[in-house]
Amino acid sequence: MTARRYMLPGALLEEPGAKRTARDWLVDSLFMLLAIGIGLLVFSPTEDQHGDLASLIDVASGVIGWIALWWRRRWPVGVAVLTITLSAFSAFVAGAALIALFNVALRGSRRALIATTALGLAASTVFSLIYPDPDLPFVFAVLLSVLITLFVIPWGLFTRAQRDLLRSARERTRQLEAEHRARVEQAREAERRRIAGEMHDVLAHRLSLLSVHAGALEFRPDAPPAEIAEAAGVIRANAREALQELREVIGVLRSDADGVVPPQPTLDAIPRLIEESRAAGMKVSAQVDVQGGDVLLGRTAYRVVQEGLTNARKHAPAAAVEVHVAAEDALVVEIVSRRSALPVAAGPGGSGLIGLAERVELAGGALEHGPNPRGDFVLRATLPWTP
Template sequence: MNMDVAPRLEWWQQAWRLAAAVAVGVLPWLTTGVVLHQHGVGTGSWWFIGDPLVALGCLTALLWRRRFPLAVTLTVAIASTASALATGALLMALVSISTRRRPVEIGIVVLAFVAASQFAVGLYPVPNSPGSLWLRLAFPALTAGIAVAAGMAIGARRVEVRSLRDRAESAEREQAARAAQARALERNRIAREMHDVLAHRISLVAMQAGVLDHRGNLTAEENRVLVRGIADGSHQALEELRDVLGVLRSDPGDPEPPQPSFDSIPALVDDARASGLDVTFTSTMTGTPSEAVGRTCYRVVQEGLTNAAKHAPGAPVHLTLEGTAGDTVRVAVHNAAGPRDHRTGAPPPASGFGLLGLTERVTLAGGSLAHHPTPDRGYVLTVRIPWPKHGNEKRA
């Protein structure tokens, strides 16, 4: 951005500035006429006609001072020495070019004005006027210096205001970028929660529906149990989805719905067992981890049970929790290969983002995740998460 460009003026701003220049010039013009009359020197046609015409020309030239600043200011500085009424136009031109804060331009204009003023003293010959050269140089130099100082101050103020405005606009852009980043992070978090919630429930429902469709030798009671499990699982999936979507519709200050914790893992295992999953749960935890670690452990168990229900329905699943405060928490979910009589013709739908999102969640908690097939054609998911004593974990 060019810091020398002055703000654009409206026509009414131009008009009142020119009117102010005329008002400033009237006083020295009338003073000159009074002094000449007191000393018995006739004002003549120049004071009535020539002086106002020169002032009019200077005021007209000021209309182009922003397009041709140096040329206009030089013209006004030289011409104004022949007109007392043009004093206001001179001061306005000097202030205007000084706002650009270019020493070379200012120096050229001031020298031209001081030099031209020495040749214009004969237009109004006043008796007993100062005859020494340094006095004749000092007065125009002082006049130009005052105008230049005022213009420099105005220019500095414009630069400061423009700098503050640029900084404010930059701060607004940064704030908008931070808000967009926060919205993206929140969308990612909500999407991850939706995946964790729905993938688990829908996988259990799909597993029960697959058993109901594949096995024709079930008793009426077993069919009722499976149908009831499908209905309950679908209802719970809708309820949990409604809770997650409620965050999108709520105000930023509203409290979030309660998040799953470490204490909810046994209920999660019981739910999986009720849906037909053969789960063996072993825990050797020496305490209850913090909210962040517990929530991450819950999501790991949920994703492990979801994948077992998807890819190995009917296979036994071994869930192990180990950990000590101040050390690490180890979560392992191991499932064997699914029995043949539980396999259906169509594979369950897979999003492909479950382990990817879980890896991101575990990484945010400062842990590590590993998953791989086992020799018995099963699969194992292992996660290690730091368990600090004082609960300084990152939110996952």
């Protein structure tokens, strides 16, 4: 890639502080040799018509024109006006004038090209009058200048068109690369959100159970040893479950490359989830009338129940909770936290529910949450269902 960059004109790189590339130095050297060669070729037929002072002026003008070519990229019109004007009486600068005219066709505006072309034709006419060629009539000398000009300008315009095509291709490549980077970044961001959602679903439920049992131990240090041992066992079991489910989440991430997906929670795992909440002291009544289903549907329904129980445990630990999972035309998962024991802070709508709504939408369903007419907080997910 770096080697290819060196073979491009510096003007096409369009980068801050872009300097002349190796190609630019090569072109500058060739143009300098070409300008000197054309100058010698034009000077030879008129050498006898030059006196010592005229020859010195001619050579000095040629040197000025050759040096001016160094800045032809930055000031194409200025360099062209200078060299073409000098070419009216200097043979050595004729090559530099042709190159400068070519450069205007390459970089200048249409108006500048017309003006410098007219100036070039006028300068060549004046030169033919000052140094007439005895072997070439004046009319033919002017016609030769016109033909040379008609060759140089189309060449410059053709080169300009090629550069415009190359510049457009590079711009399209940049756009494609930028779009690719944007898609990659979007994919990474989506993956981060997915990871965050899985981590939240796995850890929030388990840690809330741990918090309930740890709180019981803290507020009842005088509890019977059997109850303390039971609570400690539940804490240990839930900690082990949290670690196991966390490993499964990491396994899902690692399995993307080889297509192997570890076992995921399904509809059949919901009763166990409810029993864990009951064991933590929650008042949960449940009616689960559905089994089976595909992996995506079952995992989504499981996460809805898990999020509903976790939120009830965090925001309304004394509330009676009802869980209904049923399917007819659609799978409906509903968690209701009864108003009779709900505190004022009930009805959460934080990042957990936001992530859950995205999960349900990805599964083709819809999520609703909020108080019902009785004031109970309801979390309801409606998912597509095929018996």
